[in-house]
Amino acid sequence: MLITFNVNNESRTIDVFPMARLLDVLREELHLTGTKEGCGEGECGACTVVLDGRIVNSCLVPVAQVNGSDITTIEGVAHQDQLHAVQQAFIDHGGAQCGICTPGMVLAAVDLLNRNPQPSEADIRNGLAGNLCRCTGYMKIFESVVRAYQK
Amino acid sequence: MTDHPIGKPVPRKEGRKKVTGQALYVDDLSFPDMLHGATVRSPVARGKITNISFNGDIPWDELVIVTAADIPGANYVALILNDQPYLADGFVNHPEEPVLLLAHKDKYLVEEAHRNVRIEIEELPAVFSLEDSLAKKQIIWGEDNVFKKFLVDKGNVDDAWASADLIIEGEYETGAQEQLYIENNGAIAIANPAAGVTVWGSMQCPYYVHKALVKLFGLPDEKIRIIQTETGGGFGGKEEYPSLIAGHAALLAWKSGKPVKIIYDRAEDMVATTKRHPSRTRHKTAVTKDGKLLAAEIDFVIDGGAYCTLSPVVLSRGTIHAAGPYVCPNIRIHSRAVATNVPPHGAFRGFGAPQSIFALERHMDKVAHAVGLTPEEFRRRNFIHEGETTATSQLIRERVDMDHLLTRALQLSDYHEKRERFARENGANNGGFSKKRGIGFATFMHGAGFTGSGEVYLQSVVSAEATAEGKVQILAASTEIGQGTNTIFSQIASEALGLDFESIEIVQPDTGRVPNSGPTVASRTSMVVGKLVESAVLGLKQTLVGSGLLPPEYNDADFTKACAEYIAKFGSLKTSATYQPPPNVHWDDEKYQGDAYGAYAWAVYVAEVSFDELTYEARVEDFVALQEVGRVLNPVLAAGQIEGGVAQAIGFTLFENVVWKDGRMANNQMTNYIIPTPADIPPIRVFFEENPYAYGPGGAKGIGELPMDGAAPAILNAIENATGVSFNQIPLMPERLMTAFLT
Numbered sequence: 001m002l003i004t005f006n007v008n009n010e011s012r013t014i015d016v017f018p019m020a021r022l023l024d025v026l027r028e029e030l031h032l033t034g035t036k037e038g039c040g041e042g043e044c045g046a047c048t049v050v051l052d053g054r055i056v057n058s059c060l061v062p063v064a065q066v067n068g069s070d071i072t073t074i075e076g077v078a079h080q081d082q083l084h085a086v087q088q089a090f091i092d093h094g095g096a097q098c099g100i101c102t103p104g105m106v107l108a109a110v111d112l113l114n115r116n117p118q119p120s121e122a123d124i125r126n127g128l129a130g131n132l133c134r135c136t137g138y139m140k141i142f143e144s145v146v147r148a149y150q151k
Numbered sequence: 152m153t154d155h156p157i158g159k160p161v162p163r164k165e166g167r168k169k170v171t172g173q174a175l176y177v178d179d180l181s182f183p184d185m186l187h188g189a190t191v192r193s194p195v196a197r198g199k200i201t202n203i204s205f206n207g208d209i210p211w212d213e214l215v216i217v218t219a220a221d222i223p224g225a226n227y228v229a230l231i232l233n234d235q236p237y238l239a240d241g242f243v244n245h246p247e248e249p250v251l252l253l254a255h256k257d258k259y260l261v262e263e264a265h266r267n268v269r270i271e272i273e274e275l276p277a278v279f280s281l282e283d284s285l286a287k288k289q290i291i292w293g294e295d296n297v298f299k300k301f302l303v304d305k306g307n308v309d310d311a312w313a314s315a316d317l318i319i320e321g322e323y324e325t326g327a328q329e330q331l332y333i334e335n336n337g338a339i340a341i342a343n344p345a346a347g348v349t350v351w352g353s354m355q356c357p358y359y360v361h362k363a364l365v366k367l368f369g370l371p372d373e374k375i376r377i378i379q380t381e382t383g384g385g386f387g388g389k390e391e392y393p394s395l396i397a398g399h400a401a402l403l404a405w406k407s408g409k410p411v412k413i414i415y416d417r418a419e420d421m422v423a424t425t426k427r428h429p430s431r432t433r434h435k436t437a438v439t440k441d442g443k444l445l446a447a448e449i450d451f452v453i454d455g456g457a458y459c460t461l462s463p464v465v466l467s468r469g470t471i472h473a474a475g476p477y478v479c480p481n482i483r484i485h486s487r488a489v490a491t492n493v494p495p496h497g498a499f500r501g502f503g504a505p506q507s508i509f510a511l512e513r514h515m516d517k518v519a520h521a522v523g524l525t526p527e528e529f530r531r532r533n534f535i536h537e538g539e540t541t542a543t544s545q546l547i548r549e550r551v552d553m554d555h556l557l558t559r560a561l562q563l564s565d566y567h568e569k570r571e572r573f574a575r576e577n578g579a580n581n582g583g584f585s586k587k588r589g590i591g592f593a594t595f596m597h598g599a600g601f602t603g604s605g606e607v608y609l610q611s612v613v614s615a616e617a618t619a620e621g622k623v624q625i626l627a628a629s630t631e632i633g634q635g636t637n638t639i640f641s642q643i644a645s646e647a648l649g650l651d652f653e654s655i656e657i658v659q660p661d662t663g664r665v666p667n668s669g670p671t672v673a674s675r676t677s678m679v680v681g682k683l684v685e686s687a688v689l690g691l692k693q694t695l696v697g698s699g700l701l702p703p704e705y706n707d708a709d710f711t712k713a714c715a716e717y718i719a720k721f722g723s724l725k726t727s728a729t730y731q732p733p734p735n736v737h738w739d740d741e742k743y744q745g746d747a748y749g750a751y752a753w754a755v756y757v758a759e760v761s762f763d764e765l766t767y768e769a770r771v772e773d774f775v776a777l778q779e780v781g782r783v784l785n786p787v788l789a790a791g792q793i794e795g796g797v798a799q800a801i802g803f804t805l806f807e808n809v810v811w812k813d814g815r816m817a818n819n820q821m822t823n824y825i826i827p828t829p830a831d832i833p834p835i836r837v838f839f840e841e842n843p844y845a846y847g848p849g850g851a852k853g854i855g856e857l858p859m860d861g862a863a864p865a866i867l868n869a870i871e872n873a874t875g876v877s878f879n880q881i882p883l884m885p886e887r888l889m890t891a892f893l894t
Contacts, residue, residue, distance in 0.1 A: 034172020098633025
């Protein structure tokens, strides 16, 4: 089945099995490997992407569902060499350790700040609750989000 | 010139690649003609393989199939006892044991084929608990089911009981825990008789994999090359297990002549790979009526699973930490690692110490209550000090001030005020209010580096090589797995040479290029390997200064010029440093006495909890982690280690319950094996005391495992404070709390 969608502001058309997971299509067909698989069942958030302005777990999205949609992956968050404030804050304040949850966590944090530019601590906890990290204990991730919006 | 990076929050070296999605993990790599491999595993715990059949509408002749008969070298994972086969050969000893391997270029076909292999097994009785193993219900390993035992004997315990005012006994249990790195295990191999074997993979210890594959293929060292790819968390779960998956990928590559990738999905990773050893500890303690420890007898048992793997070393660390930071003249610790028919348990942050420290720190509260002292006062009467000796008779030669750590941690957590207030509020009849609160703590230590003579046997090496452009490359097998190796090594080298941080480059761990700096385990990377980094780069400087090309006082430009001239003249500039033990370190492996570790980190952790009498949920509301870790090399990375470790330990205590069914993990999904989410974690407030360690780089000691040790007992001590009920088993799930309060 031919599917057309925008990925990081670029129109792509691919011939693909309609029930293929969006995660696999991004990684294997489009070679956008920044989107990670952690659990394959929508629990960990490592595969988070932005689909028409909402964050989704791309492991749970059949690609047929994204025909005509706009998708942003981690590769589309920075503008050329200019990192997004969230990305810079994750580097400066220890928000990333092993890095495997980081693409999803950054996208969830950017999405949170888009919806709520000055989130409370509870807002941050709830906003990121769909993304699991095993390295940081989350403290430095929360701090990175706060520093990002303070900029 | 440098602005002295040690002690500063220098940003993570590979941070930019990680936040932009450019960092390449093993599943992000691909090779032309690559096949996808899968592992067909035992459906039962123990028995004889009677038949293997290949069924269904599958083009079997297109699949690469590897069994034990295809192994070119020895069919065991070379580690300690070499008892674990790569592929079961006629007999299985645990559920999910690898039996045969499949590969095909179409990974969906491999999955389909996997479902159509039928392994028939004549089942034999199996053992699933350490109690049944100790009772020899079945002999399933060796003569007595015991992989390893230790005896630590100090003073004379038997003579001490008679003079005791009180003897207090207790029994404590900890469960299995999944490491749950977010990146699953994976490897890619290229292998053929002409070129040898090359493996790329997610791992902590490239030279462990190297050693194992040399035996598996019967090839010389130089024909095996292991390359670590960006690794998405390890926590011990990628210490020994990658030897297995790397070998499997390599066997398929060897037979097919094509690159083969094996990536586990979460379900396979959780059901088949190692977990923290479950444990049971019995304490019998003699004290005087004024609360001085007279004697302690400790029986520590861990469940090793079906094969030995690293259990002897896990047992060793658990044994040495079992008596804690206290002085007791008479101590006997008897410990055993036993076999059961479950997948082998393995390395997990803390490595036996969280288990034995959980038991000890629960027991210390119990003894305090029995003597009529507060947990605080009882510990203060027994803390170890400089000049006193540990359970292994190690003389403490550094300043240790547990009293001060305790005072400060209790202040930081408002312990005394809360203790009083909670007692008042919990006791009040406050109508519909259904939450009780409590606060508790644990005091403990954690030894850094390998146990006893381990570091001497390892003889770790680090090299440093200068380039003509004035860059300094660090060559070490120590891996970046999120904890900050790249950044810490760069800070140490930059500080030692007085060069800009950006002048330091970390070479990707590749056994074809880097020397063996030992495994990335045991809180040793900063303290032990970091010291070798410092020595190696100082060797570069000495060579340049000695050659007359570099003045003793120099800047970055002088250094670059000197490197270029030296390399033009002599071809290359490379120096190496080999581990030298600190003076006065002696260890007796036979008696298990002596200097168990070069250095210890010391800590006091305080947990505040709430307990909901309606839902039976216990929740950590506040957490203070205070530790003395030598000098802090990078405050952001160091705090990140502590916060992450405490969160993992909160999971170990209250969330993470491995449900076993006939030796198999039944809840091998993130949906029903629950780790803490951003919504579950209390504020984790981290504080350091700095007391530079003379033999660590910049004064640093190890910290990676420490934060795993103290949270569990602190939380259960707090729950006892809240509820008045003593719980001695973790994970402490709401179901168990409910049962205790309903009966």
